[in-house]
Amino acid sequence: MPRLALSNVEVVYDKVFLAIKGVSLEVGEGDMVALLGANGAGKSTTLKTISGLLGPERGAVTRGEVSFGEADLLPLGAPDRVASGLVHVLEGRRIFGHLTPDENLVAAFRAGGSAARLNELRERVYAYFPRLKERMRSKAGYLSGGEQQMLAIGRALMTEPKLIMLDEPSLGLSPLLVQEIFAIIREINSQEGVSVLLVEQNASAALEIVHSAYLIENGHIVMNGTAEVLKQNPDVQEFYLGGTGKVNYHEVKHYRRRKRWLA
Incomplete structure (x- = not known):
């Protein structure tokens, strides 16, 4: 049984706009899966569907099923989903800037947990992030972008997740920092057995660390497979991995209309 499964999910905003249309995907236990696509394709909406954060944005699941292990997630609120072992690192980091990194970590620890367990998780x-320990007494709002992303991931780990969802962790970071953070994500997956669902526009970086990936366009899953299969696909290379040479844009427009993703 997959750890996370979405089956034919549709999401509507304001009872009018259909944002994702029949999305189905799976994340196995200990697996690393990427959800790739351009801006507005439905990536973040898919994560918010899983974590229960659609309500504040006037979104609702109108069709389909979302399960985590044996549990049906749709009737559960966001706090209950976190308690079940699912955590969502939002785009833009969303750390508590007025608190120190150490206070951010403590704030994410479950209520009623022991001091010994808190210290164990914090250490x-x-x-994983020695730089955070060096800056543990600074205000988190003064950390660099990379350090804030590390803190956002570290704070998620304080919830003891079984599955961590990361929304655009590379956003605004230098290539070297992206490489460093992605290496740590892979280490967390390997050492902790935590499943990872990674949403990324940086398809090239994502496909270097995940086991498999889904490609979403206009709210539809148009392709899925192992990372190696997607990296070798000519359409993925041309439209998501930078291409291999000069492009005739008239031909690209024509070609976009006749893509055969599943061929």
């Missing part, structure tokens, strides 16, 4: 986060 584990600092082992």
